[in-house]
Amino acid sequence: MSELHRNQHIERARLLLSQHRYKDAEIQAGIVLKQDPQDAEALQIIGHCRLDTKQFDEALKLFKQCLSLQPDDDYVLYLLAFCYYRKHEIEPAQKFLEQAIAIVPYNAGYFSLLSNIHASERRYADALHAANRGLSINAEDIGCLNARSAALFRLNKKDEAYETINEALQVNPEDDYTHTNYGWHYLEKGKYKQALEHFTEALRINPNNNYAKEGYKAALKSKLPFYRWILRYSLWMNYQNRTVRLVMIFGVWGVVRAITWTGKDAPDWWKYVTGGIVFIYVAFVLLSWLGNSLANLFLLTSKHGRLALTDEEKSSAKAVGLSLLAGIVLVACGMFLDKKYLFMGLLVGSLSIPLSFVDFPVKWFKGPGRQITAHALILLCFIACIFIFLHHQFALFAGIVYAILYLGFMWSGSITALRTK
Numbered sequence: 001m002s003e004l005h006r007n008q009h010i011e012r013a014r015l016l017l018s019q020h021r022y023k024d025a026e027i028q029a030g031i032v033l034k035q036d037p038q039d040a041e042a043l044q045i046i047g048h049c050r051l052d053t054k055q056f057d058e059a060l061k062l063f064k065q066c067l068s069l070q071p072d073d074d075y076v077l078y079l080l081a082f083c084y085y086r087k088h089e090i091e092p093a094q095k096f097l098e099q100a101i102a103i104v105p106y107n108a109g110y111f112s113l114l115s116n117i118h119a120s121e122r123r124y125a126d127a128l129h130a131a132n133r134g135l136s137i138n139a140e141d142i143g144c145l146n147a148r149s150a151a152l153f154r155l156n157k158k159d160e161a162y163e164t165i166n167e168a169l170q171v172n173p174e175d176d177y178t179h180t181n182y183g184w185h186y187l188e189k190g191k192y193k194q195a196l197e198h199f200t201e202a203l204r205i206n207p208n209n210n211y212a213k214e215g216y217k218a219a220l221k222s223k224l225p226f227y228r229w230i231l232r233y234s235l236w237m238n239y240q241n242r243t244v245r246l247v248m249i250f251g252v253w254g255v256v257r258a259i260t261w262t263g264k265d266a267p268d269w270w271k272y273v274t275g276g277i278v279f280i281y282v283a284f285v286l287l288s289w290l291g292n293s294l295a296n297l298f299l300l301t302s303k304h305g306r307l308a309l310t311d312e313e314k315s316s317a318k319a320v321g322l323s324l325l326a327g328i329v330l331v332a333c334g335m336f337l338d339k340k341y342l343f344m345g346l347l348v349g350s351l352s353i354p355l356s357f358v359d360f361p362v363k364w365f366k367g368p369g370r371q372i373t374a375h376a377l378i379l380l381c382f383i384a385c386i387f388i389f390l391h392h393q394f395a396l397f398a399g400i401v402y403a404i405l406y407l408g409f410m411w412s413g414s415i416t417a418l419r420t421k
Helices: 003-018 022-035 040-052 056-069 074-086 090-103 108-120 124-137 142-154 158-171 176-188 192-205 210-221 225-238 242-262 268-299 303-308 311-336 339-350 352-357 369-387 392-419
Strands: none
Touching: 003 022, 003 040, 022 040, 040 056, 040 074, 056 074, 074 090, 074 108, 090 108, 108 124, 108 142, 124 142, 142 158, 142 176, 158 176, 176 192, 176 210, 176 225, 192 210, 210 225, 210 268, 210 303, 225 242, 225 268, 242 268, 268 303, 268 311, 268 352, 311 339, 311 352, 339 352, 339 369, 339 392, 352 369, 352 392, 369 392
16 A cells, blocks of 8 residues: 555544544554554554544553554553543543643643543642643633633632633534533533533534433433432532542431431420431432432433433333332232232332343343342342242242342442442
8 A cells, every 4th residue: 555545544534533433434544454553543543433432441452552653642642541531540541641741741632631630530729720721822722611611610610610611612612512511510500491402502513422412311301300309419419529428328327317216215296207307318318219210211201302312221211110110009909908919019119229220231140240239139039029929938038138138239339429439
């Protein structure tokens, strides 16, 4: 292949990559690699395609191969950093980004990523400083303007934050990233209509923007009051430090337990108060687990909602809905026919929480530990239900094992949420 033809394939691949036509871009880059398997530029393009399609491990291999060929390529170092950032591996992300900045200290885009890395670690003052450094290089860099706006929001400097993101929109009104960030800011403030407008605009510009898709669905689901509370709580929790989250998860539980204990020998009015507090707490916990699936059920009833949901989300919502419906019907049968149905109803209804966590289509006993635990809970539930009518003692044993595993599943989920940065 002549140098001219090689350059034509590379330019075509870059154009296709910019148009998000990843398969076609890989085909063009692959033609170059057939002639020269060590062509760093072609490897970089394929790695970029894998990065954009969330094949992070494959992208990392390709970028590291590029780096072995061109150790001082600052852009490959930046891509490596970005890939680790998307994998939520902050330490290597920061290490590679600092190497890129050391080679080329005047690329505003690098400081935009540095700002986002600081923000993901809740170092908002550092995030603002990095964004400002990028803007001192290029005052109209969209990434830095968005990063600066996000940092200012977290530092509670709302006026400056809105001023900055408006500036980003003025620089480029057709930037889907800015519209997406604007949408999430509005969602956080409870302005759902405005949020929906910005997410719609972001998806018009770039239909592959997954962050905008998530925001669009969240804005649609926010028509449900209970989902608004859950969403605002989860967004608020995302930006809190570990101490606050520890207090919210374990502290509130401890307070509820203490209040319940004081109600044992208390007057009737106090028992009603403690009963109400426990009811609100249990409802809050259940909705924090099931709120998203129940809201997805709501979206299934509308045309726009059905189009927005993925097949996995539809399957999960239906499974949770069927579990709750079957549980309610069985509990009703237990109240009027046979108490065995009552126990079955409680078991089947409780299954809605593990089902809300299971990936669809189900790959039985494959995946991370919590996924396998959810599969084991489903199996144990059905074993206990079947043996209620065949062998009472065995059903009781299966039910006890189910309850212990269930509590472990719930608490491990809370601990995982606490450890998540």
